[in-house]
Amino acid sequence: MNNGQDIARAAALLAEGGLVAFPTETVYGLGADATDDDAVARIFATKGRPQFNPLISHVTDFEGANKLGIFPNDAIGLAQVFWPGALTIVIPRKAGCPVSLLASAGLSSIALRVPSHPLAQALLKAFGKPVVAPSANRSGRISPTTAAHVRASLGDAVDMILDGGPSQVGLESTVVSFLDGKVRLLRPGGIARQDLEQVLGYKLDEADAGPLHAPGQLESHYAPRAALRLNAEKPLPHEIYLGFGAFTHGPVSLSREGNLVQAAANLFRLLHEVDAAGADHIAVAPIPDTGLGEAINDRLKRAAAARP
Numbered sequence: 535m536n537n538g539q540d541i542a543r544a545a546a547l548l549a550e551g552g553l554v555a556f557p558t559e560t561v562y563g564l565g566a567d568a569t570d571d572d573a574v575a576r577i578f579a580t581k582g583r584p585q586f587n588p589l590i591s592h593v594t595d596f597e598g599a600n601k602l603g604i605f606p607n608d609a610i611g612l613a614q615v616f617w618p619g620a621l622t623i624v625i626p627r628k629a630g631c632p633v634s635l636l637a638s639a640g641l642s643s644i645a646l647r648v649p650s651h652p653l654a655q656a657l658l659k660a661f662g663k664p665v666v667a668p669s670a671n672r673s674g675r676i677s678p679t680t681a682a683h684v685r686a687s688l689g690d691a692v693d694m695i696l697d698g699g700p701s702q703v704g705l706e707s708t709v710v711s712f713l714d715g716k717v718r719l720l721r722p723g724g725i726a727r728q729d730l731e732q733v734l735g736y737k738l739d740e741a742d743a744g745p746l747h748a749p750g751q752l753e754s755h756y757a758p759r760a761a762l763r764l765n766a767e768k769p770l771p772h773e774i775y776l777g778f779g780a781f782t783h784g785p786v787s788l789s790r791e792g793n794l795v796q797a798a799a800n801l802f803r804l805l806h807e808v809d810a811a812g813a814d815h816i817a818v819a820p821i822p823d824t825g826l827g828e829a830i831n832d833r834l835k836r837a838a839a840a841r842p
């Protein structure tokens with residue numbers, strides 16, 4: 535397990551331009567000093583990620599975020615309710631924002647998140663600067679929710695992996711942008727659309743297609759090796775079945791009780807497990823599209839999409 539010495543070593547590695555994988559409540563992140571262009575470039579190289587995909591800057595609290603971006607009132611409202619937690623807010627960069635432009639992929643906006651995981655908080659405090667962190671997996675693979683997933687995907691390519699146990703939420707953060715006078719849902723995630731809309735008091739605008747507003751939304755993004763068939767009420771003879779609620783056949787279920795929060799937490803871990811077991815064909819039970827079901831179905835659709 536980790537102690538204060540591990541945190542100090544991790545912070546020192548970040549300061550030297552190193553890459554440190556660390557736990558967050560959503561998924562594990564591959565962290566680097568957000569202000570160091572070379573370190574940010576190493577993230578793209580290590581993930582094998584297309585460079586137009588901008589990164590999230592992680593900070594300890596709202597004050598830290600407020601130094602980097604220009605918050606409209608409604609963004610402050612969301613931050614007050616959902617930070618620390620699984621929400622990423624995209625807003626215009628502040629003049630003099632020290633975060634590498636490479637992390638913003640050259641855009642004039644910045645993505646900000648305050649994670650709640652105690653180890654993530656400890657690391658950010660010890661380091662004292664924003665940390666960019668995409669999910670700690672090779673591009674196109676399933677996001678890691680345990681330190682073992684990170685080791686399997688990135689291994690020696692990272693300088694250190696902090697182990698904080700399994701990620702509680704299990705899905706990446708919800709990404710909301712406040713740009714051009716619109717409030718858009720760019721990526722469904724660990725906080726449900728309805729909960730955001732309740733705080734805002736209005737409906738979110740849909741993300742436009744195109745590189746600026748929906749980057750990182752490559753169709754096949756969360757791919758296991760196996761082929762996936764969705765909305766399957768039961769498996770065919772050659773398929774491994776990922777059940778949900780009443781649609782459970784065999785030992786593997788996202789949630790036998792039909793609980794979407796539980797299903798989100800289990801999703802990536804179970805996809806990793808059936809993948810590691812060498813499954814060629816996976817059938818997945820129908821998942822309702824409400825609450826966290828929207829994000830689960832989004833990830834499943836990407837996992838099932840044709841591979842490049």
Ligand code: TXA
Pocket residue numbers: 558560561562563564587588589590622624638641643644645647667668669670705706707708709711720721746747748749750751
């Ligand atoms: O839960 C999470 O968000 C995890 C943990 C580690 O914090 N991180 C994560 O990062 O999922 P990543 O890089 O895999 O996804 C970042 C998402 C992408 O969809 C990206 O396009 C979007 O945030 N994003 C980042 N900066 C943006 C910007 N300036 N404008 C629009 N979208 C942006």
Ligand code: MG
Pocket residue numbers: 668669677
């Ligand atoms: Mg990712």
